[in-house]
Amino acid sequence: MLYLKRNIRFLSTFFNLRNPVIYKGFKLETFKKLSFGYYSTSTKPLEITVRDALNQAMAEEMERDERVFLLGEEVAQYDGAYKVSKGLLSKFGPKRVIDAPISESGFAGLCVGSALVGLIPICEFMTFNFSLQAIDHVVNSAAKTYYMSGGVQPCNITFRGPNGAASAVAAQHSQDFSPWYGSIPGLKVLSPYSSEDAKGLLKAAIRDPNPVVVLENEIMYGATFLLSPEAQNKDFLIPIGKAKIERVGKDVTLVSYSIYVRVCLEAAEKLEKEGIQAEVINLRSIRPLDIPCIVESIKKTNRCVTVDGTFPDFGVSSEIVARIMESDAFDYLDAPVERVTGADVPMPYTPPLEALSIPNADVVVSAAKKTLYR
Numbered sequence: 001m002l003y004l005k006r007n008i009r010f011l012s013t014f015f016n017l018r019n020p021v022i023y024k025g026f027k028l029e030t031f032k033k034l035s036f037g038y039y040s041t042s043t044k045p046l047e048i049t050v051r052d053a054l055n056q057a058m059a060e061e062m063e064r065d066e067r068v069f070l071l072g073e074e075v076a077q078y079d080g081a082y083k084v085s086k087g088l089l090s091k092f093g094p095k096r097v098i099d100a101p102i103s104e105s106g107f108a109g110l111c112v113g114s115a116l117v118g119l120i121p122i123c124e125f126m127t128f129n130f131s132l133q134a135i136d137h138v139v140n141s142a143a144k145t146y147y148m149s150g151g152v153q154p155c156n157i158t159f160r161g162p163n164g165a166a167s168a169v170a171a172q173h174s175q176d177f178s179p180w181y182g183s184i185p186g187l188k189v190l191s192p193y194s195s196e197d198a199k200g201l202l203k204a205a206i207r208d209p210n211p212v213v214v215l216e217n218e219i220m221y222g223a224t225f226l227l228s229p230e231a232q233n234k235d236f237l238i239p240i241g242k243a244k245i246e247r248v249g250k251d252v253t254l255v256s257y258s259i260y261v262r263v264c265l266e267a268a269e270k271l272e273k274e275g276i277q278a279e280v281i282n283l284r285s286i287r288p289l290d291i292p293c294i295v296e297s298i299k300k301t302n303r304c305v306t307v308d309g310t311f312p313d314f315g316v317s318s319e320i321v322a323r324i325m326e327s328d329a330f331d332y333l334d335a336p337v338e339r340v341t342g343a344d345v346p347m348p349y350t351p352p353l354e355a356l357s358i359p360n361a362d363v364v365v366s367a368a369k370k371t372l373y374r
Contacts, residue, residue, distance in 0.1 A: 053195035057202035072124030108134030115157040125161035142211035143186035163215035171346035195225040200238030243290035249279035256307040257283040267364035303371035
């Protein structure tokens with residue numbers, strides 16, 4: 001009890017919060033309400049980058065709920081290392097868009113503590129490789145508290161940032177953490193592909209009472225997609241745990257997430273030239289996985305290829321294959337499931353070797369044709 005009161009007092013002082021309210025019987029300071037009207041809906045699809053879609057998601061949720069704030073390295077004055085938080089400081093001020101020192105353990109712990117007393121932090125890691133410095137807070141504090149308190153103490157926090165291989169950033173900045181965090185009970189793990197994914201999933205993550213890890217991709221930040229009129233609505237959410245069929249096909253199912261959905265779509269175009277119609281599933285959610293979507297697709301195509309950028313051992317593809325074997329989809333398979341993954345080596349720095357270490361469309365095409373015995 002004393003510990004909780006001290007944390008409330010510390011957070012109130014740190015953020016210089018105002019407008020006291022009562023939270024779970026304790027006096028808690030919340031942010032001064034800010035109101036902006038900056039995004040209008042349209043009746044037409046809107047071209048927007050993944051970067052700007054993430055920015056919109058955070059801005060809309062910060063406007064909607066005064067408890068939401070963003071904290072991370074260079075998120076404020078520099079507009080974010082990848083400009084994802086551009087303009088948020090000027091809109092919401094330094095009390096809600098906060099530059100943190102280079103101490104992931106320190107600022108992640110602060111964010112978890114603020115979530116435990118009722119605030120809604122968005123904790124940005126400049127890269128998820130640096131989240132290793134804070135993994136105790138993510139796994140032991142954030143992920144387990146809701147369960148260990150018997151559902152009494154939620155931890156509404158979103159951890160987000162770029163994940164996986166980028167471009168010539170070497171082994172210590174290229175790891176894919178989807179299987180790491182995807183194995184932890186208490187966490188939800190999302191990995192968007194398109195702008196609509198980015199906006200709808202991040203907004204859903206911020207509103208979810210559980211800790212959510214949002215694994216973005218640095219290369220995809222500048223990619224442009226159409227945002228549907230529905231997705232331009234401020235209350236647009238993508239349900240966590242629901243995959244999307246990006247391309248309909250009847251001959252083979254390609255299952256992937258994040259940037260490798262693009263690889264699968266490129267492979268599907270090449271396969272079509274050979275008379276093979278591939279169905280492409282964008283998982284969007286790593287934990288929970290939408291296994292029913294995969295099963296129904298396999299019942300139609302009778303073949304499956306999984307594609308991800310993780311190491312081959314104990315990866316997301318391994319889990320998907322295991323789930324397929326345990327489901328009734330197994331009886332519909334006409335060939336073993338093929339896996340396309342990253343290489344079983346630390347990521348090389350040199351671009352030619354890096355390119356050989358991650359999936360590409362030609363490898364996916366070969367795997368798909370193998371399931372067709374071609």
